[in-house]
Amino acid sequence: MKDCLMAKVTPYVTDCVVAELEKLGPKYRIALRIAQQLERLPCQHKGTYADDCLVNRVTAHKCYIAATCDRDLKRRIRKIPGVPIMYIADHKFAVERMPDVFGNPKRMGNM
Template sequence: MGKAKKTPKFAVKKKLVSSKTIKKYKEEVLNPNKKDTQKDKLPKNVPTVSSALYFTYNTALGPPYRVLVDTNFINFSIQNKLDLVDAMMQCLYAKCTPCITDCVMAELEKLGQKYRVALRIAKDSRFDRLPCIHKGTYADDCIVDRVTQHKCYIVATCDRDLKRRIRKIPGVPIMYITQHKYSIERLPEATLGGAPRI
């Protein structure tokens, strides 16, 4: 017959505080000249919450809507034979102002002769031209940065990666093309404070 194992009894021994722990405590907590390492670990540029957002309600969104257009959205509109401004007005039932950044224009110019129709549409006088200050001409980063700073835009894109990035930003609706017409995603949530979809 084997020896029965004893279960450990809790709270029997009192732990003694050693002199090393007291010294360490004094150095960490009570020393006023010591630098706080936790503040150094925090990120430098913490994004501030937009004043336009009230919980999930975006107060900056309202007619006339400002729609930030991506390169592939113009190309897909041409393929589906949709006029940008008219189709946007049919989708939102309000006046829309399509906006194009310098990065999107540069991308369209880089694509060359094949996309000359898209470039001609983008140079239309009904479109607002938004200047870019940053370096480079990568339109996706430009659109994401602009939308995080200013919550007054609806983003029009068919790019899956860009949609995924924009969904992480609260209060920004996404316009895309489905079944030969424009459709809007997250607009009730952005304007009606998280209203359920019907």
């Protein structure tokens, strides 16, 4: 993540994402273990539907980069102005819709 953004990164995870990983069972235990080590954003909402939670958070506070490889969630976040999306493609981190001020690598390549 740090290499992708060329900046210090603090990954956060929400209560509901961790709860969703817990519900998914043993197949996702490694993801769960990693998620449990991240900085935690507490949830006040009911249920564990994480997509709505993340969309609400990035809409309310334009200070996040949404990190997801979920196609539907990416599609929803693209509709919110000013929220960059980080994802993994070809085993590499990538970011889209990153403002130029942060050093968008695609733009820098054109300089």
